[in-house]
Amino acid sequence: MILEIDNLVKHYGQVRAVDGLSLSIGQGEVLGLVGESGSGKSTVGKCVLRLTEPTSGGIRLDGRDITHLSRRAMRPLRRDVHMVFQDPYSSLNPRFTIEQIVGEPLLHHGIASRREAGGRVAAMLEQVGLRPEMRSRFPHELSGGQRQRVGLARALILEPKLVVADEPVSALDVSVQASVLNLITDLQREMGFSCLFITHDLSVVEFLADRVAVMYLGKIVESGPTAQIFAEPRHPYTQALLSAAPVADPVRQRERRRIVLGGDVPSPVDPPAGCRFHTRCPLAYDACRTSEPALTDPRTSGHPVACHLVTADHVPDAAVNR
Amino acid sequence: MSLLEITDLTVDFDTEDGLVQAVRGISLELGEGEILALCGESGCGKSVTAMSVPRLLPPDTTRLSGSVKLDGRELTTLPESRMRQIRGKDVSVVFQEPMTSLNPSFTVGYQITEVLRRHEGLSRRAARDRAVELLELVGIPLPARRIKEYPHQLSGGMRQRVMIAIAVACSPRVLIADEPTTALDVTIQAGVLDVFRDLRDRLGTAVILITHDLGVVADIADRAVVMYAGRAVEQAPVTELFARPRHPYTLGLMNALPSAAVNGRLAEIPGMVPSPLTDPDECAFQARCTRAQDDCRRKRPQLEPQQPDDHLAACFHPGGQS
Amino acid sequence: MADALAVPVTTGRADRRRRLWRRFRRRPMPMAGLVLVAGFLLLALLGPLLTGDPSAQDYTATLAPPSGAHPLGTDDLGRDALARIAHGAQVSLQAGVLSTLLAMVIGIPIGLVAGFYRRWLDPVVMRLVDVTLAFPFLVFAVGLAAIIGPSLKGVVLALGFSQLPAVIRITRGEVLAIREMDYVAAAIADGATDRHILLRYVLPNCSSPLIVQATVAIPAAIIGESTLSFLGLGVQPPTPSWGVMLTTAQQYLDVAPWLAIWPGLMIALATLGFNLLGDGLRDVLDPRSGR
Ligand SMILES: Nc1ncnc2c1ncn2[C@@H]1O[C@H](COP(=O)(O)OP(=O)(O)OP(=O)(O)O)[C@@H](O)[C@H]1O
Ligand SMILES: Nc1ncnc2c1ncn2[C@@H]1O[C@H](COP(=O)(O)OP(=O)(O)OP(=O)(O)O)[C@@H](O)[C@H]1O
Ligand code: SF4
Ligand code: SF4
Ligand SMILES: [Mg+2]
Ligand SMILES: [Mg+2]
Numbered sequence: 038m039i040l041e042i043d044n045l046v047k048h049y050g051q052v053r054a055v056d057g058l059s060l061s062i063g064q065g066e067v068l069g070l071v072g073e074s075g076s077g078k079s080t081v082g083k084c085v086l087r088l089t090e091p092t093s094g095g096i097r098l099d100g101r102d103i104t105h106l107s108r109r110a111m112r113p114l115r116r117d118v119h120m121v122f123q124d125p126y127s128s129l130n131p132r133f134t135i136e137q138i139v140g141e142p143l144l145h146h147g148i149a150s151r152r153e154a155g156g157r158v159a160a161m162l163e164q165v166g167l168r169p170e171m172r173s174r175f176p177h178e179l180s181g182g183q184r185q186r187v188g189l190a191r192a193l194i195l196e197p198k199l200v201v202a203d204e205p206v207s208a209l210d211v212s213v214q215a216s217v218l219n220l221i222t223d224l225q226r227e228m229g230f231s232c233l234f235i236t237h238d239l240s241v242v243e244f245l246a247d248r249v250a251v252m253y254l255g256k257i258v259e260s261g262p263t264a265q266i267f268a269e270p271r272h273p274y275t276q277a278l279l280s281a282a283p284v285a286d287p288v289r290q291r292e293r294r295r296i297v298l299g300g301d302v303p304s305p306v307d308p309p310a311g312c313r314f315h316t317r318c319p320l321a322y323d324a325c326r327t328s329e330p331a332l333t334d335p336r337t338s339g340h341p342v343a344c345h346l347v348t349a350d351h352v353p354d355a356a357v358n359r
Numbered sequence: 360m361s362l363l364e365i366t367d368l369t370v371d372f373d374t375e376d377g378l379v380q381a382v383r384g385i386s387l388e389l390g391e392g393e394i395l396a397l398c399g400e401s402g403c404g405k406s407v408t409a410m411s412v413p414r415l416l417p418p419d420t421t422r423l424s425g426s427v428k429l430d431g432r433e434l435t436t437l438p439e440s441r442m443r444q445i446r447g448k449d450v451s452v453v454f455q456e457p458m459t460s461l462n463p464s465f466t467v468g469y470q471i472t473e474v475l476r477r478h479e480g481l482s483r484r485a486a487r488d489r490a491v492e493l494l495e496l497v498g499i500p501l502p503a504r505r506i507k508e509y510p511h512q513l514s515g516g517m518r519q520r521v522m523i524a525i526a527v528a529c530s531p532r533v534l535i536a537d538e539p540t541t542a543l544d545v546t547i548q549a550g551v552l553d554v555f556r557d558l559r560d561r562l563g564t565a566v567i568l569i570t571h572d573l574g575v576v577a578d579i580a581d582r583a584v585v586m587y588a589g590r591a592v593e594q595a596p597v598t599e600l601f602a603r604p605r606h607p608y609t610l611g612l613m614n615a616l617p618s619a620a621v622n623g624r625l626a627e628i629p630g631m632v633p634s635p636l637t638d639p640d641e642c643a644f645q646a647r648c649t650r651a652q653d654d655c656r657r658k659r660p661q662l663e664p665q666q667p668d669d670h671l672a673a674c675f676h677p678g679g680q681s
Numbered sequence: 682m683a684d685a686l687a688v689p690v691t692t693g694r695a696d697r698r699r700r701l702w703r704r705f706r707r708r709p710m711p712m713a714g715l716v717l718v719a720g721f722l723l724l725a726l727l728g729p730l731l732t733g734d735p736s737a738q739d740y741t742a743t744l745a746p747p748s749g750a751h752p753l754g755t756d757d758l759g760r761d762a763l764a765r766i767a768h769g770a771q772v773s774l775q776a777g778v779l780s781t782l783l784a785m786v787i788g789i790p791i792g793l794v795a796g797f798y799r800r801w802l803d804p805v806v807m808r809l810v811d812v813t814l815a816f817p818f819l820v821f822a823v824g825l826a827a828i829i830g831p832s833l834k835g836v837v838l839a840l841g842f843s844q845l846p847a848v849i850r851i852t853r854g855e856v857l858a859i860r861e862m863d864y865v866a867a868a869i870a871d872g873a874t875d876r877h878i879l880l881r882y883v884l885p886n887c888s889s890p891l892i893v894q895a896t897v898a899i900p901a902a903i904i905g906e907s908t909l910s911f912l913g914l915g916v917q918p919p920t921p922s923w924g925v926m927l928t929t930a931q932q933y934l935d936v937a938p939w940l941a942i943w944p945g946l947m948i949a950l951a952t953l954g955f956n957l958l959g960d961g962l963r964d965v966l967d968p969r970s971g972r
């Protein structure tokens with residue numbers, strides 16, 4: 038396993054952003070992390086990069102426990118993990134040229150001097166499809182898609198074992214998104230890095246991920262192989278999510294019935310007792326309000342779900358009981 | 360007579376590099392209760408087209424010509440004082456960047472009630488109650504508490520929903536929503552689209568919806584306009600557009616969707632958008648178009664009716680006749 | 682691949698400096714500012730060599746209007762205004778520039794570190810800043826004069842110290858915003874050291890308001906020097922400074938208005954010069970401001 042997260046907790050003051058989350062990513066695997074906005078996806082990414090200090094739990098990167106490493110002790114390990122940020126505008130230092138931005142990791146890990154870095158950077162830029170003359174440009178002179186390529190080049194130049202991509206394509210339009218996604222697939226195949234891919238676009242996950250984990254209010258409620266999750270979502274929230282993702286076909290889209298989640302969107306300051314989804318779950322019953330379902334897999338291996346109604350011979354259907 | 364009529368609108372910006380031709384002659388009609396989607400590559404002029412209705416472009420550098428009529432009344436020549444009454448009341452806007460359009464030094468409650476008090480003449484208390492209602496309507500948990508918070512205390516998705524609450528506060532006749540759901544997950548996105556539908560059904564509000572999510576277009580829009588390099592290149596009722604896209608650019612967009620992946624690859628649209636500084640007499644898409652022929656490089660195609668005749672496309676060699 | 686590797690290597694520092702200068706040179710207003718400031722520096726350096734003794738008194742001509750012998754006139758003691766302006770430039774510019782420089786050199790690192798690390802350091806620094814603000818500036822200046830004697834050094838120290846809270850505050854405020862930017866997170870992920878992040882990411886991105894602060898502070902300090910000197914805490918009487926000249930000239934405004942005009946004009950021009958130069962620097966250092 039490249040990444041193993043065990044019972045991770047991250048609280049910002051009273052906000053329980055991540056509240057007991059476990060997941061793992063194998064060599065060369067792409068894990069798609071989806072979930073409600075504010076459910077703690079980015080926070081997980083930040084903990085993995087140790088851009089923030091986890092409250093408790095464990096994070097192992099390629100077998101090494103990095104949960105509480107100091108900034109200094111963490112530094113050499115940063116060769117193995119990097120990140121692509123959601124916002125291609127604010128994630129590039131406006132005062133650096135593209136060449137400086139992409140060359141930074143080489144410099145800090147003593148892999149190349151400023152002088153030698155040039156060649157590596159040029160090669161990397163070519164790999165992400167940026168023309169050589171872009172090297173001396175500044176970020177504000179590039180389009181959104183080009184900037185995101187710069188972010189990708191920076192994350193990949195050290196050939197890390199793990200890349201955390203936090204919504205790297207949601208700010209891009211469809212055609213640019215397509216080229217960035219193709220690029221990520223190609224590079225992933227070529228370089229074989231593992232990837233934690235955070236997004237709220239389910240079609241992107243379906244395209245790219247080997248496995249999917251669904252988050253709700255700081256916890257994982259379901260995870261499994263992509264094809265299985267899309268074909269047979271088991272958790273009522275996953276079912277609602279999939280039913281709400283619009284398909285780009287007006288005839289089909291308008292015939293679809295979405296599972297409407299009623300109730301209040303709960304706050305991470307004071308998450309509901311029992312199953313965290315019970316305030317909105319169309320299938321909730323008494324037990325859900327008091328006892329918290331464990332993330333287990335009573336049916337097949339490798340597709341755990343946290344819902345009382347999922348048993349060896351039953352999968353709930355949130356669309357029915359409306 | 361349509362509610363909103365844009366005729367032959369051109370918008371240039373005076374910049375250090377010269378005149379940026381952002382919009383190069385676009386005509387649109389919007390009926391009462393109609394939801395019109397504007398799509399197209401980043402930088403093709405969607406926002407600029409939409410923002411010329413409430414005249415929210417920088418006055419010093421904008422050169423605008425053409426006509427914008429609301430209920431038959433010309434807006435482009437209206438004095439600024441009259442325009443201010445129209446903004447936020449008859450025409451309201453959800454901006455693309457919620458971070459920059461909310462005032463960081465006032466609570467979100469103040470920002471909503473301020474609009475209600477100014478345009479609707481509500482008392483302080485009534486405005487507050489209405490504000491809580493509006494926040495609830497857009498799916499913000501604990502609205503009575505959030506109302507006292509400042510924008511920086513909210514997550515990105517929440518800020519966007521606050522913007523939407525402000526925009527719909529006065530039941531506008533025309534709502535301009537610029538990428539309103541980009542930062543939201545699909546269940547909340549679906550909820551926001553329901554808010555738009557509800558406004559349309561109850562009050563006949565017309566919506567101009569700018570989005571690059573073709574799923575959203577398929578879900579909610581009645582008609583769609585595809586823009587490229589400052590012009591409309593295709594326009595049709597949504598079902599018709601998705602069933603028979605004619606313009607090669609529209610076709611390219613649809614093929615680039617992750618759901619349209621073939622063998623794990625997405626179809627990109629190669630090449631780049633042409634410079635906004637020049638406008639040669641040719642099809643603006645010709646350098647990237649697979650169907651391009653000599654005539655495309657000699658003359659600019661005009662937006663013309665296809666079969667059926669409410670489907671318009673600007674292309675000499677339209678496809679999708681099947 | 683091989684092609685890409687063959688392209689000439691990296692834009693060096695000298696290159697970068699040349700590009701900055703090119704960007705600067707194209708702008709007329711900043712160039713005017715540079716010329717003005719350079720002019721004042723020349724005046725301070727060479728002026729005293731070319732003009733006579735600023736303390737020499739000509740009893741035949743007190744409060745004399747400009748004439749051949751005294752191109753700018755004389756003051757109440759019959760001293761040549763031109764010589765005093767030239768010699769005064771040294772004192773005034775030193776008071777203005779050195780005190781601001783002092784405040785920046787001490788204040789910026791404190792603001793950077795306090796804003797970046799927060800934790801325990803930040804509240805301590807901010808409390809100190811508040812205390813400093815509450816502490817009357819003149820009391821400090823008097824105390825300082827008592828210790829090291831009234832002198833230009835004391836003036837620079839006192840003025841620099843008085844600017845310190847503003848510099849710390851501005852720096853810290855900017856740092857607080859910048860440390861939350863994704864590009865700083867990215868730099869941490871790159872494996873950058875804190876020192877590198879502070880110097881190459883945070884500092885450059887908070888330079889604009891600091892440059893503005895400096896362009897405001899320098900003229901203010903030039904005036905501040907006159908207050909201190911007027912109270913006997915600064916440079917001692919025969920030594921001229923623009924501020925002192927302006928203050929004394931006020932008594933003779935009716936009979937010898939030129940005495941006020943020259944130092945006033947100098948201060949105004951210096952203000953203008955530093956302002957234009959500051960604006961230019963700010964633009965040139967920010968790649969987003971166009972060519
Ligand atoms: N620096 C912070 N200080 C306080 N609260 C924070 C901070 N960062 C995040 N939060 C809170 O933690 C929760 C989880 O945030 P996070 O950004 O991880 O969500 P997310 O799943 O990435 O959402 P989105 O899809 O909107 O990006 C939210 O309630 C958010 O308000
Ligand atoms: N104030 C301005 N000054 C100069 N140029 C501008 C200004 N506003 C927009 N432009 C330019 O006008 C063109 C159209 O911009 P617009 O914002 O309408 O694009 P868009 O279609 O909304 O793109 P996106 O999907 O990225 O929001 C772009 O080339 C843009 O750079
Ligand atoms: S445990 Fe109960 S509330 Fe939770 S998802 Fe299952 S049915 Fe719904
Ligand atoms: S006019 Fe020609 S170049 Fe333009 S889109 Fe049609 S076929 Fe392509
Ligand atoms: Mg996030
Ligand atoms: Mg836009």
